[in-house]
Amino acid sequence: MNRRKIEENIFRCFMVLSTFMVVGSLALILVTIFLKGFPALNLDMLIKTPKGGYYIGKEGGILNAILGSIILGIGATFLALIVSLPLVFYLNLYVRKKSKFALIVRFFLDVLWGIPSIVYGAFGFTLMIFFGLRASLLAAMITVALLIIPIMARSMDEVLKMIPFELKEASFALGSTRLETAVKVIFKQALPGIITSILIAFGRGIGDAAAVLFTASFTDSLPYSLFKPVATLPLAIFFQLGTPFPEVQERGYASALVLTGIIFLISIVSRILSKKFSKRIIK
């Protein structure tokens, strides 16, 4: 075998190996979380709030954090949707294809997408001080919404770019306005992709800890007011692992399993929903 063939085979081996390492690390993460978390998981954890002394090993659960995260995620996703959906319709329907303006907005979305979540957290904190708010569900919702707007808008933009040009033209030719085309034609056609984008953003919003650290604070009670602090699942995991008590750390692993389960569920639901809605689209 000559040198070229040997080199070819060596690098092919490296490539297969590194692919296995990347895929394997996901498997490793899931297996580790499952093995550590499952034995510690019980029903009490899911349906009770922390009682006194929960963080030194007394009884209770993390219902406050689970509910808090879900409500925070839904609120933030809703706020982000209000901004992102019209924005991407504007970029794809209202301006010319090669417009400078669309280019600039897309570039800013890219840059915003790259800003770390801790910076959004710090910015949310400055906003909070500016408006005289305390750490609360509302402040956290706004911060997380700012964080996920670029994520949602970029992936929706990708979806809308894929829509055939003829569909727009057909709608315009029938005399509909741009708004009518957007709402009645493009929206329906892009619905599966839009749902996926929303759920991706929701998953990111629920999983992020750094952005809510300053703005949501933490509490042991269930979320009941927009203006009160709220508990979130990532922070609950972080705090439980930070305690020196093994029982509490085990609950931290179980909470990590719950969070992973939620993110898994979101990914499965998004796949099912986008399949279900893609029946109606024109291919």
Add this chain to the structure above:
Amino acid sequence: MNTRKFKDVVAQKIMFLLCIFVVSLAFLIIFGLYHRSMPILAEKNLKDILFSAIWHPAQGQFGLAGFIVGTLWVIGIATILAVPLSILTATYLSEYSHRRIREYIKPIIDLLAGISPVIYGVWGVVAIVPFVRDYLMPFLSEKMPFFPFASDNYTGFAAITGGIVLAVMICPLMISIIGEVIRNVPFEAREASLALGATRWQTVKYVVFKKSWPGIIAAIILGLSRAFGETIAVLMVAGCALNFFPKSIFDPAYPLPALIANTYGEMMSIPLYDAAVLLAAFILLIVSILFNIVGWGILLRIERSQS
């Protein structure tokens, strides 16, 4: 003007305002953080803050150098691990593997990108920390007790642990960008090379990489920027020792984002403390914006030169 037309125009105006909002958001964030970190810049020289290593908020000492060095260690390790891994994986998926394999692996990589940073942190604590403490550290540090390996931190919470966790976290992003860049190389270029009798790897090396290296650089820059801002996972595993310069991959490191996250409870109690922490956030913001402008700028230029 009829109502349909009216609605259309109103919607246009609102949508335009939303676009302006998103563009101005970037400037708002810059201005907001700059404004809040003004108090410390007014009292102290920026150079003193950046190059002093002493962090004693209670005595008014706010040196960020230790945190900056910690950040550099962690992202340096992460880059060294993640860059070859991502380039090789992306090349395999787009040049070698069957399309079916790619379709199976892509959702897995997407899922890897969607996992919460806290989960990576938990994984780091239960899997990577013991691995570093029990295997990697005794193996490397005792066999090679010199510069990047010698250390007396036997806990496993170290720069390398943070680096490994970060490397896994930034791989999905780099793989997807590099894969896209590589797939954009014209098919004819590959065929020409193969027709001349080059092997596949030679084609990849001399044709594909040669054509796509700016895009690969862009992917690395974007991966770096992601690593630079990652907070919770690194905070959980990197050790975080105050007033300490890591001199080895096994020393604890205290990166900037971890500093910001760790001070959230106490920073309103001491004067200038919040300004110092928000200055750290401002530095983080400026660096990540610069990295992203360069990275996306390169990718944009590639895209435009092709169309």
